[in-house]
Amino acid sequence: MLKNYKELKVWFLYIAYGSNCEMETQRLLSGDLGYIETGKLEILQEGIGEVERMLKALIKSLERKALDPLNPRTLESFASTNREKNQKVKIVMEAKKAW
Numbered sequence: 459m460l461k462n463y464k465e466l467k468v469w470f471l472y473i474a475y476g477s478n479c480e481m482e483t484q485r486l487l488s489g490d491l492g493y494i495e496t497g498k499l500e501i502l503q504e505g506i507g508e509v510e511r512m513l514k515a516l517i518k519s520l521e522r523k524a525l526d527p528l529n530p531r532t533l534e535s536f537a538s539t540n541r542e543k544n545q546k547v548k549i550v551m552e553a554k555k556a557w
Contacts, residue, residue, distance in 0.1 A: 468520050475513045482506050 485506060489499045 464520055464523070468517055471513055471517045471520070475510070475517070478506060478509050478513060482510075 482503075485494075485499060485502045488494045489496070494502070
């Protein structure tokens with residue numbers, strides 16, 4: 459399903475983004491039905507918009523870091539993962555030769 463912590467974090471951020479969109483829908487409905495005053499609706503919209511911008515920026519940042527080949531952390535993680543795989547392959551190959 460999800461390969462690592464970063465993917466899981468992005469997944470939860472998308473859920474939060476969906477919840478924020480639901481909040482905006484509720485704000486629109488309550489305004490159309492006259493449940494909330496116009497001034498309060500504007501304040502709610504500002505807050506909803508701010509949360510939306512923050513979530514979008516954070517999701518974009520995390521997705522870019524995961525895909526950025528020039529990111530030293532990404533390269534370091536990739537290299538260490540490949541080193542571990544190569545060591546395991548060598549051990550298995552040596553074991554097969556010993557048989």
